[in-house]
Amino acid sequence: MATTLDRSTHGYLVTFTITPGPLLPITEITARVTGPGSNDPLFVDWKKHFPLKVGKPLDTTLYEKAKDDLYNIATRHGYFESKMIMSRISIDLTKYYATVTIVFETGPRVRFGKTTFTKSLFHEKFLRKFLRYHAGELYDADKLDLTQQGFVDSSYFAQVVIDPKENKIRDNAIPIKIKIIPRKSREYEFGLGYGTDTGMRGTAGITxxxxxxxxxxxxxxxxxxQYNSSALIKYIIPGIDPAHDSITSSFGASNINQSTGNANNAKLAIAYARAHGNWDSALSLAYLNEQYNLSTLPTTSTELVYPTLFITYYDVDKKSQPDKGISVEAQFTGALKAILSETNFTQVTTTIKTLYTIQPTKTRLLFRTGLGRTDIANLVNLPLSLQLFAGGTDSVRGYSYNSIGPGRNLVTASFEIQQRVYGDFYAAIFADAGVVGNQNLFQHVNVGVGPGIVWLSSIGQMELGIANAITQPNTPWTIEFSMGGVL
Structure with a gap:
């Protein structure tokens, strides 16, 4: 280091010139975990991936992080009596090297003890179904996190606080106290609005x-x-794992009025639904009684008993305003005359949606495709509510809701570019295409294009656009409005 002193009319100026020497290398590392938990996989992994290496420069930030990681592992795996036996950095400036020593004693690992709940209107037997651990198992904070996530993801609780009582450990068992704050026992739903596919609409409900x-x-x-109306009653029973599965009995009636047909129906169904990670599935059995007509054909009545398997996959980089993600939906259904039905049919449909954002320019690319196939001897015998159609805000924009079809085969595709212009507002341009038919499917492809304005709100994407069916001459532009998750 060199120092200079300069005098000026304003005073003195001191200048220090520092020339750093070579980085201090590490010549020896002792990183050892002792005690009953020394073979715990997390401690073994800590030692295997110790951040400092012999021959590499000393980094005190990594040294402190290594110690913090030990304490975090001990806390999350229940080594509440753990302690640091030795943590030392020795530096020899004459020989210019450093040695690192960390010796950590785990102490015993506690087990889960008794779990108690604050008083609520829920039976304790029901609440215990949410637990991801059992008394006597080795303590693991990850299991507490999963337990809390299950409580939160259900629709029953406004808040859940899980408190391991470290100060009440007895006989190597830690008691768990869970504070339950339920949501209101009744929830009311009211809504008025307008949708491109529905016209004026209203909703009322209670749970x-x-x-x-x-x-x-x-x-x-x-x-x-204006076009479709329905009433539905559902009774939902939690499954063995109430955070992820349920059994639902439902009865509903609906009235359908669209350009390609009309229908009145009643439906009774029972369904088992399960959620697992990014996957959701539901298996249902339904009885349908429907009076319908397709276009100008006379009204037909039919009864069907049919099972349905519905599977979805959903993956995004973040829950709120995702930058990239994918969703896949697939449905398999069918009926047999031999089982209380008036016709035989099988049907498969699938929808795939993707989102990708080009970060430097904040350009969002959205793609959607849908495929469907119905096998039936006479398509007229399939109720309107089960027919394949395209057209509308979530299908082919520029065409009215379900105006394309019906048919045995369905193919739709959509591509949209959204460019951020200010804050959460984007300018959009899109092109949709779709066909529904029996033969020569791509002889006439229905295409709709247009621009739009998108707002990424806290409750989902809101998009207002105009679209034109460019493959259908003399068709006026339509206003398209949608709201909800982009995937």
Whole structure:
């Protein structure tokens, strides 16, 4: 280091010139975990991936992080009596090297003890179904995190606080106290709005969240619009794992009015649904009684008993305003005359949606495709509510809702570019295409294009656009509005 002193009319100026020497290398590392938890996989992994290496420069930030990681592992795996036996950096400036020593004693690992809940209207037997651990198992904070996530993801609780009582450990067992703050026992739903596909619409509903203390739910919901209306009653029973599965019995009636047909129906169904990670699935059995007509054909009545398997996959980089992601939906259904039905049919449909954002320019690329196939001897015998159609805001924009079809085969595709212009507002341009038919499917492809304005709000994407069916001459532009998740 060199120092200079300069005098000026304003005073003195001191200048220090520092020439750094070579980085201090590490010549020896002792990183050891002792005690009953020395073979715990997390401690073994800590030693295997110790951030400092012999021959590499000393980095005190990595040294402190290595110690912090030990304490974090001990806390999350229940080594509450753990302690640092030795942590030392020795530096020899004469020989110019450093040695690092960390010796950590784990102490015993506790086990889960008794779990208690604050008083609520839920039966304790029901609440215990959410637990991801059992008394006597080795303590693992990850299991507490999964337990809390299950409580939060359900629709029953406004807040759940899980408190391991470290100061009350007895006989190597830690008691767990869970504070439950339920949501209101009744939830009301009211809504008025306008949709491109529905016209003016209104919604009214009520949900009872906890019937009998075991988490049974009853839902009543009515929807009315210019074109389609429905009423639905659902009784939902939590499954063995109430955070992820349920059994639903439902009865509903609906009225369908669209350019390609009209229908009135009643439907009784029972369904088992399960969620697992990014996957959701539902298996249902339904009885359908429907009076319908397709276009100008006379009204037909039919009864069907049919199972349906519905599978979805959903993956995004973040829940709120994702930058990239994919969703896949697939549905398999069918009926047999031999089993209380008036016709034989099988049907498969799938929808794939993707989102990718080019970060430097904040350009969002959205792609959607849909495929469907129905096998049936006479398409007229399939109820309107089960027919394949395209057209509308979520299908082929520029065409009215379900105006393309029906047919045995369905193919749709959509590509949209959204460019950020200010804050959460984007300018968009899109092109949609779709066909529904029996033979010569791509002889006439229905295409709709247009621009739009997009707002990425806290409750989802809101998009207002105009679209024109360019393959259908003399078709006026239509206003298209949609709201909800982009995937």
């Amino acid at each position: 009872w969240r906890n019937i009998g203390g075991d988490g049974h739910r009853l839902q009543l919901l009515t929807r009315a619009s």
